[in-house]
Amino acid sequence: MTDLSVIIPVYNVEKYLRKCLDSVVNQTFKDIEIICVNDGSTDNSLSILNEFAQKDSRIKIINKENEGVSAAWNSRLDIVSSKYVGFVDADDWIEPETFETAYNAMINNDVDYVCFGANIVQEYESDTVHAMKKYLKIKYKGKTKVDSKVIQKTPATMWGKIFKTSIIKDKNIRFTSMSKNEDTAFWLMYSVWAKNGYYIDKCFYHYIQRQNSIMGTKYQKLNKSTECLKLIPQLVNYYNENNLTKKYFFMLQKQIKSFVYLDYFNSSEKLRGEILQQASEIFNGLNLGLLNNSLFIKALKNKQYNKLNFVTEYGLAEKLLSVKKTPDCQIYRFLGLKLARKRIRKSKENK
Secondary structure: OOOEEEEEEEOOOHHHHHHHHHHHHOOOOOOEEEEEEEEOOOOOHHHHHHHHHHHOOOEEEEEEOOOOHHHHHHHHHOOOOOOEEEEOOOOOEEOOOHHHHHHHHHHHHOOOEEEEEEEEEEEOOOOOEOOOEEEEOOOOOEEEEOOHHHHHHOOOOOOOEEEEHHHHHHOOOOOOOOOOOHHHHHHHHHHHHOOEEEEEEEEEEEEEEOOOOHHHHOOOOEOOOOOOOOHHHHHHHHHHHOOOOOOOHHHHHHHHHHHHHHHHHOEOHHHHHHHHHHHHHHHHOOOOHHHHHOHHHHHHHOOOHHHOOOOOOOOHHHHHEEEEEOOOEEEEEEOOEEEEEEOOOOOOOOO
């Protein structure tokens, strides 16, 4: 039995896969199992995986039909036998000492997860990779007792951490939403069982931001975005079934608001009403339990959208002259014309 399993979901990443695999097989921590889940790739990704597997017996390849990242992770979580597990996206890479440092921090401090920082590497249409910049700012250092504040201030990514396999299995943490934001759901289901975490303020992980990647398109306006709404039923059901809602009521309510908020503003203005309608249908179809006491959820269930503070209906005067703020920009209206000015943020955090 190995001490650490590394899961790499792979789908049509031939351009990046060699660098990713090189960074994992050349870790200074050698006692690892490298599980590559080929999710129906149609390019040369599988050939590259086979090439590496022939040279390194630690690499295991699982081939399956394309069902998305969530299904790829689920298919291997069930049979991971190591004590700890980490995740690397197939188009990213990590520093050589990443898992040795994280593993030592885990066992020497008796914690339930280890979190480390990441750089973001931006790639544009010209395929040139621009200089890295710090992406995940770690707000804590060393061993930290986990509470709702720590959970919310920790980056909600699966990569950039190692986890205890026993918690994942014992607490039945799985992906069911098939959302591109499944990292958030995983973190919110895992972290509530953690007593202590350990934070390393070093950027071991390098995240490629591609033009056609999830992150590269995340904040572009879409015709209709429901990626966050898909997570709500899974989280509500999980918290209720495990009697977590009372303890984490305000954190869960805040996250639900954030999901609705993000999908609302990531959709084109003319389709935002449909987002609210869909949110209403979701909440009316769920057994909400204590969440029925949330004024925000009550407003959505009853379709009282005017009570939601982020929903703005422009009257005649506001259409002639007004200034409104959204998460990404300021909207100026003058004599019926609309101008959006992007807001400049000093730091960038995710997810």
